Amino acid sequence: MPTSLADRRPDVPASRLVADMVPPPRFRDVSFDGYRADPAVPSQVAAVAAARSFAAGIDDGVGVRRRGWFRRGAAVPEPGSGLYLDGGFGVGKTHLLASLWHAARVPAERKLFCTFVELTNLAGALGFGATVEALSAHRLVCVDEFELDDPGDTVLVSTLLGRLSERGVRLAASSNTLPGQLGAGRFAAADFLREIQRLADRFTVVRVDGEDYRHRGLPSAPSPVPDALVVSSAVGDDVTLDDFDALAAHLATVHPSRYGPLLDGVRRVHLREVHTVDDQPAALRLVVLADRLYDRDVPVVAGGVPLDRLFTPELLAGGYRKKYVRAVSRLTALSRDGVASLGSR
Template sequence: MPLTDLASIGWTGGITGRRTPALYDADVPIQLSDRNPSVPADRLLGELVPPPRFADVSFDSYRPASDQPSQAQAVDRLREFADTLDQAGARRGWFKRDKAPTGPAGIYLDGGYGVGKTHLLASLWHTAPGPKLFATFVELTHLVGALGFHDAVAALSDFRLVCVDEFELDDPGDTVLVSTLLTRLREAGVRLAATSNTLPGKLGEGRFATEDFMREIQGLSDSFASVRIDGEDYRHRGLPEAPASQSLEEVKTRAQRPGASFDHFVDLSRHLADVHPSKYGAMLDGVRVVCLEDVRTVSDQAVALRLVVLADRLYDRDVPVVASGVSFDELFAPPLLEGGYRKKYHRAVSRLVALAREGAGLDEA
C-alpha cells in the first residue's frame, strides 16, 4: 500500500518526497528502504526466542521498585508458575500426559509500558524447560500466516510453554485467530504466558464494540491468572525526556560507522508499506545503528502502526537510533496518542526515546 498522504507525516519538499541523489553517499552501504528480504517459514519459527535485548535476563536481574510491591509479587507469582512447568513434560501431538500439571493454564502480566513485563516474560522463558517458544503477538499472527492455521497448531502443540509478548488486538480477525490458536494449544496441554498493557477482560474496549468481539476476549481471559504490575516507565526514571534531535551533518557522520544504515524518514516510511511486517526484523540483519534524516510527525494511522512494528524490532535487537528532524516524543500526532491505539504509540515512543539516548551516546562509547 503506497504512502498516499506525505503531508500527514509533515513532508513539504519535492514532488515525490524523495531525498536528493547527493545524499546517497557511496560510503554508506546499508539502506533499509532498499531492503525487502525473503524470510522462509522455518526461520520465522526458529527465531521465536527472546530478542537479543532480553537474551540474558533472569528473575534475579529484575529490579522491583521499592515503592511498587506488585512488582516483587509478580516475580514470586512467575517463579511459582515456572515451578509447575516441570510437571508439564514434553508431549507429542494430541496425546494426553499421564500426570496433569497443576496451576492455571496460563499467566497474564498486565501493566503499563516500561514496568518490565517483557523482562519478566523472558525470564520465565529462560527458566522453563523446553521445548518452548517466545513471540510477540504480531510475530505469532505472522507465523500462522506463514504456516497455515492447522500446521501452526501442530507445530506449537509440542511445546511445553508458549510466551506471547504485548498481546494487543488490532482487529477482530487477529483476535479470533490468536484466541482460537491459544485455545487449541491449551487443549493440547501447552502452558501459556502473555503480557499486555490491559487486563484480558478489558482488551478491545474503546476500539471495537461488537458483542462477538468482546465475547471472544472474555473466553480467552478465563484461561489466564492475571498478575498486575504497577509502576512508572523504568526507561525514564529520573532521566530527561527525549534527547534533542541531531543535525543532518551529525547524522551523516554517525552513518559512516560500520553497520550503519542511512535513510530519509519519508523513504523509509513509504518502503515499510511495501514490506510485510514479518520481515521488518530481517531488514535489520547486520545493522548496528539506524540513522534517519528528517523525522516528521505522523498523523496517518496506517503509517504510524507500521512505525510501531519497526520500533519494536529495533528495540528487540537493541539497535541505537540517530535522527534529525523532530524528536521521538513528537513522532505521533496528538490525535493518535489519544485514540484507540494510544498504548501502542506510547510504547513505541518510550522505546524509540531509549534507543535515541543510546544513539546520542555512541561517540562517548
C-alpha cells in the same frame, strides 16, 4: 556509503519463523534476579513471585493433568493455568516474560517466545492446522505485546490458544491491556465479546504497576541531531542511513513480522528529517519497528523533530494510545544510546 533499511527486503522462509521464536537479543540473558523491582511498588515484587512460581510448575513431562481452563485473580497461578502480565509500559513485563522462558525447566527447542504479531503471521504463513501442530510440540509458549487490533485476530487467537491448551501447552503473555479490554477503541469489540471473554478466561491476570524504568530521573527526550551530523556519522557497513519518509513508505511494503529480519546485522540506525506522523497505519508500522529496534538494542541517531513528538496529539488520544506511548518511550531510550555512541566514535 552506508546501507539503507529502505533498500532491504528480507525473505524469511517459513522454517525460520518458528526457529526465531526465542527471546530477542536485549532479553537473551535476563533472569528474575536481574529484575530491579521497585520496593515502593508491591505489585512488582508480587509479579516476580508469580512468574517464578509459574516457571517452576513447567517441566518436560509427557503427562499433563487436565483441569478447567484458567482462574482469574489468584495471587500465584496454579498448575494448569495461563499467566498474563498486565501493566503500563516500561515496568519490565517483557523482562519478566523472558525470565520465565529462561527459568522453565524445558529444553530450548520445547519452548517458544514470540510477539503477538509474529504469532498471527505464523498462522498466516503455515495455515491454522499446521500452526497448531508446530506449536503443540512445545510445553511453553510465551507471547509478548499481546494485543488484538481486528476481529479476525480475536477469533484466530482465541481458537488457536484453545487448541494448544487442549494439547497441554502452557501459555504466558504480557500486554498493556487487560484481556477483557482487548480490542477496545479499535473495532466493534462488543460484537466479539464472547470470543474476547473466552480469551480472557484462559489467563490468571497478574498486575505490574510502576513508572517507566527507562526514564526514571531522566529528561523526556534528547535534542534531535542536526541532519548534517546524522549523515556524516553514518559510517560502517553495519550502520544504516534513511530519509524518514522513504523508510516509512518502505515499511508499508514489508510485513511487520519481517521488521526484525530487516535489522539483521545492523549496529545503529540513522534517520534524517524525522517529522510528526498523523497517519494511523503509518504510525502503527513505526510502532512495530520501534519494538524490534528495542528488542535488538539498536541505537537510533535521529534528526528532525524530537522523538517524543513523533505522533500527533490526536493519535495519542485514540484507541492505540498505549502502543504509541510505548514506542515513544523505547525510541527515546534508543536515541539517548545513539547520541552517546556518537561521542564514543
